Amino acid sequence: MQATKNVISWRLFLFYCLFLESSSQDFGGQTQFICTSVPKDMDICAATLQNSVPGEDLKTTVMQLRETVLQQKETIMNQKETIRELTSKLARCESQSGAEPGDARPGGRRKEAGTKNTMGDISRGPADTLAQLSQTLQSLKQRLENLEDLLQSKIDDLEKQVLSRVNSIEEVKPGQRNETEQRGRVESTLTSLHQRITDLEKGQRENRPLDKFQLTFPLRTNYMYAKVKKSLPEMYALTVCMWLKSNASPGVGTPFSYAVPGQANELVLIEWGNNPMEILINDKVAKLPFLINDGKWHHICVTWTTRDGVWEAFQDGVRRGSGENLAPYHPIKPQGLLILGQEQDTLGGGFDATQAFVGDLANFHIWDRKLSIGEIYNLATCSSKAQVGNVFAWMETSLDIYGGASKWTFEACRQLN
Structure with a gap:
């Protein structure tokens, strides 16, 4: 066994x-x-x-x-x-x-034929x-x-x-190997096409002027934004101008926000929810008479001086509103962080997707003085006399872009024609 x-x-x-x-x-x-x-x-x-x-x-x-x-x-x-x-x-x-044949073991008995044996069979020996x-x-x-x-x-x-x-x-x-080889060829082709597209985009960027571009924020997120590489100086007057296009509803969000240590709302432009667009300086608010969420390009400018907090608002080269007592005698503080596309709740962060800008932004400029009505009109009509910001001028090399916001070629005068 x-x-x-x-x-x-x-x-x-x-x-x-x-x-x-x-x-x-x-x-x-x-x-x-x-x-x-x-x-x-x-x-x-x-x-x-x-x-x-x-x-x-x-x-x-x-x-x-x-x-x-x-x-x-x-x-x-x-x-x-x-x-x-x-x-x-x-x-x-x-x-x-x-032991049976004549064996007489002590105390034993002779087993007779026909008696019951060990296996229980009474008929066999x-x-x-x-x-x-x-x-x-x-x-x-x-x-x-x-x-x-x-x-x-x-x-x-x-x-x-x-x-x-x-x-x-x-x-x-062999069939599996053929399938693997075919998939490899397809991936190689896609990689080649992607490289060619990248080269074309690179060539396009190299051939265009550094200021002829727009930023596109396609989604309302808390991670798409652009950061200006340098801070703003201390300012007692300012003018902020830009081109905007959006059809977001409700509200286009926050085209830009400037935060400094201890004050997240040092300088903010925002249209949030069903509220009109607002300009915030040192957390003080002025409502602006802008109507821009029609999916078309619009040129907007806001001027401000610390004396009496006087402000003016221009849309497409025309003054639409004015006021005073907006953070009077408070200079814009330096050593802050300027963000395009998001509203800062803390210095450089605390983004809220519901307040994010959705749309296109171009030709963002800042001056440390109040521009005249004629200068603003020249900007809005693409006049050859238009000036660029002396505090911040719109240049690709001046920005870092994050979260999937994209850059495209943009010429304001072509958009107007």
Whole structure:
């Protein structure tokens, strides 16, 4: 029986190694044996299934093998128990029959023919019993040999199925390689096209003047913005002008905000919610009579002086409103941060998507003086006499752009025609 057990274990181990070798050939190219740690009470086929099963067909095949092995193992264990019991009874019968002919063991009695024997058979003698047990043993041995042959045949069949599946997988590999190569060619083509587009955009930027561009903020987010590289100086008067285009509703958001340490709303232009556009200086507010969210380009300017806080608002070269007492006698402080497209709740941060600017912005300029009505009209009509800001002038090299805001070629005079 030990030999039978060894044969079965050897067959299972051989199949396990064959399966691992086939899997190795499928995924590598060089054959190697893999040593896998298996828990003491775990079946080797179950361990094989957990560690290396290339596909549902292999999984089904190994499960069938595992089920067959378990069934045959249980049958063999039952037969072993029966043989052990019969062998024990045969030994007792042989010892008793050997003492019968004239043996008078102390305290023993002679066993008469026809009396009930150890096996419970009252019609047969010891010789008949021994012959029957011998026949039973031979029958059981024959059955075990038949079971071994059946199990081996099943293992061979399953091995053939597994090898067939592995071969079919290997046949599919060329198609997979072709698909991979095709995908690689497509990705290479896309990369080449992207590089060509980048080169064209680079050439376009190199060929255009540095001030002929616009910033586009397509979405209302808290991460799209542009940052002016230098701070503003201390100012006792100012003029801020720009071109804007937006159809955002409600409100176009915040075209720009300037924050300084201790004051996030030092200088802000905002149209938020259903409120009109407002200019904030040192957190003081003036409502501006601008109507610009019609999807068209508009030129707007705001002037202010610290004396009495006088301000004026111009749209498309025409004065639309004015007032006073806007942060009077408060100079614009230096050492701040100027952001385009977002409203700052803290210095350089605290952006709120609901207050973000959505649309296009161009030709943003700042002066440290109040421009005249004629100068503002020249800016709005693209006159050759128009000036650029002496505090901040609109240049690509003056800005850092973040979050997906984009730059495009822009010429204000062409937009007006």
